[in-house]
Amino acid sequence: MIFENLKLFRDIAQMKSISRGAMLNEVSQSAASQYMQEMERRLGVSLLDRTTRPLALTPAGKRSRGAVKQAHAQTPHHATFGPDAGGQAIFRSVP
Numbered sequence: 001m002i003f004e005n006l007k008l009f010r011d012i013a014q015m016k017s018i019s020r021g022a023m024l025n026e027v028s029q030s031a032a033s034q035y036m037q038e039m040e041r042r043l044g045v046s047l048l049d050r051t052t053r054p055l056a057l058t059p060a061g062k063r064s065r066g067a068v069k070q071a072h073a074q075t076p077h078h079a080t081f082g083p084d085a086g087g088q089a090i091f092r093s094v095p
Helices: 002-015 018-024 029-043 060-075
Strands: 077-082 091-095
Touching: 002 018, 002 029, 002 060, 060 077
Parallel strands: none
Antiparallel strands: 077 091
């Protein structure tokens, strides 16, 4: 996943809204929702509880949000995001 998608997740989590996170990232709500579904599919976990208003993070989403914030602060360009062998979310810098 490219760094911009991680930023989108961070913003959706912070705003507690897919549509507001999408606006901050200048993408459509539909595109933002698709990015999130793809991220969840790749990780094999749900990150967002879409049944609540405002939007809430699942426990996996909360753990991932912390990792994304850290990666965003430390990585100026791109990062990959995915599960390690134990299923935990990990980030790697991409030059």
